[in-house]
Amino acid sequence: MRLAVLGAGAVGSRAARQLASTPGVRALTVADPDARLVASVCASLGPMATPSTSPEVDLAGHDVAVLAGPGKHHRAQAERALDAGVSVVSCTNELAPARQLLALDDEARVRGKTVAVGAGFAPGLSDLLAAHAGRLLDEVHEVHVARYGTGGPACARAHHASLRGLALDWRDGAWISRQGGSGRELAWFPDPVAGQDCYRASLPDALLFGPAFPGLQRATSRVAATRRDRLTAPLPMLRQPHPEGLVGAVRVEVRGRRGQSFETVVYGAVDRPGLAAGAVAAVVAVAAGTGLARPGAAGLAVLLPDPLPLLHELANRGIRCATFAGSA
Amino acid sequence: MIRLLRRASLAVGIMGLVAAVLRLRGTGGTPPQSGGWRELSGPDLR
Numbered sequence: 556m557r558l559a560v561l562g563a564g565a566v567g568s569r570a571a572r573q574l575a576s577t578p579g580v581r582a583l584t585v586a587d588p589d590a591r592l593v594a595s596v597c598a599s600l601g602p603m604a605t606p607s608t609s610p611e612v613d614l615a616g617h618d619v620a621v622l623a624g625p626g627k628h629h630r631a632q633a634e635r636a637l638d639a640g641v642s643v644v645s646c647t648n649e650l651a652p653a654r655q656l657l658a659l660d661d662e663a664r665v666r667g668k669t670v671a672v673g674a675g676f677a678p679g680l681s682d683l684l685a686a687h688a689g690r691l692l693d694e695v696h697e698v699h700v701a702r703y704g705t706g707g708p709a710c711a712r713a714h715h716a717s718l719r720g721l722a723l724d725w726r727d728g729a730w731i732s733r734q735g736g737s738g739r740e741l742a743w744f745p746d747p748v749a750g751q752d753c754y755r756a757s758l759p760d761a762l763l764f765g766p767a768f769p770g771l772q773r774a775t776s777r778v779a780a781t782r783r784d785r786l787t788a789p790l791p792m793l794r795q796p797h798p799e800g801l802v803g804a805v806r807v808e809v810r811g812r813r814g815q816s817f818e819t820v821v822y823g824a825v826d827r828p829g830l831a832a833g834a835v836a837a838v839v840a841v842a843a844g845t846g847l848a849r850p851g852a853a854g855l856a857v858l859l860p861d862p863l864p865l866l867h868e869l870a871n872r873g874i875r876c877a878t879f880a881g882s883a
Numbered sequence: 884m885i886r887l888l889r890r891a892s893l894a895v896g897i898m899g900l901v902a903a904v905l906r907l908r909g910t911g912g913t914p915p916q917s918g919g920w921r922e923l924s925g926p927d928l929r
Contacts, residue, residue, distance in 0.1 A: 687928075745920040746920065786901075822923070823920060863928055863929070866923070866928055867928060870923075870928070875922055875923075876922070876923045877920040877921060877922050877923060878920070878921060878923055878927060879918060879919070879920055880918050880919065880920075880921060881917045881918010881919060
């Protein structure tokens with residue numbers, strides 16, 4: 556398999572390293588406008604990696620392109636990839652790029668290629684956990700996702716912007732827009748993150764869950780934020796984002812019917828968001844390259860209806876998930 | 884001097900108002916009353 560990773564930041568470099576250690580991956584093209592960064596990443600990967608600083612790297616001959624750069628370029632990059640007959644795995648966690656990528660569904664189906672939207676920590680790992688929880692229920696009525704922490708600087712900027720945008724919730728068959736930064740809820744993540752105040756934000760998660768669960772009544776997504784985050788959200792970022800966030804967490808709560816009773820399944824994970832996102836992008840890219848993922852443009856819960864092989868693979872790569880047992 | 888004091892008290896008042904609004908917005912929640920997290924393992928991943 557020959558893959559291209561576009562973007563060599565916190566997520567792209569991790570995805571490239573994960574792919575380089577995957578059996579069956581013969582060659583990697585790593586592209587980023589920062590020549591020093593891409594050179595150092597390729598040097599750590601050995602002779603299988605080819606660096607590129609071109610904004611329009613030639614994708615012909617590749618099997619899958621992993622889009623790990625700024626989300627605003629993902630639509631154009633995905634179109635170029637589909638034109639070259641290459642499947643796409645986008646790590647975006649922003650609403651607008653996700654929406655633009657989902658619009659490629661018809662084209663991807665016609666070409667028989669996969670455009671995986673949101674293959675990171677959340678969305679990404681959260682979709683795999685929601686799909687797994689959904690398999691335990693006869694009907695899924697509600698999916699609620701919360702996440703804590705950020706990966707690299709681009710992720711921190713997206714977090715900042717998401718709190719000033721409009722959040723999109725699915726409720727009773729209709730989309731509802733609410734102001735980002737509103738709707739505080741205490742979400743309980745696995746230790747050591749534990750309880751965090753989470754708020755609505757401009758996130759793509761609810762958009763990705765709808766097609767995965769027919770009959771879904773409610774889907775929401777929230778992000779942990781401090782009061783300073785919410786107060787300064789309308790302003791430009793007051794200081795440079797950190798190179799890499801510390802520990803992050805994701806929590807997925809799925810409610811529905813099993814037999815005659817209504818049940819709630821809660822899954823979570825704690826890891827460095829950039830690291831986990833890179834691992835998720837890598838295993839999804841391998842799934843897309845080996846034909847495990849369905850053709851079309853959608854979230855992971857739609858493209859990979861059986862998430863178990865991927866969750867096993869992620870566990871082998873050190874991404875551990877947890878379940879909440881008790882009254883949530 | 885009095886103008887300075889007025890401005891300072893106005894600034895403190897506005898800050899208090901903003902803090903109160905931020906504090907009171909949202910409904911909050913309660914932590915889980917029982918149970919806890921455990922790692923997904925064998926039977927959970929079948």
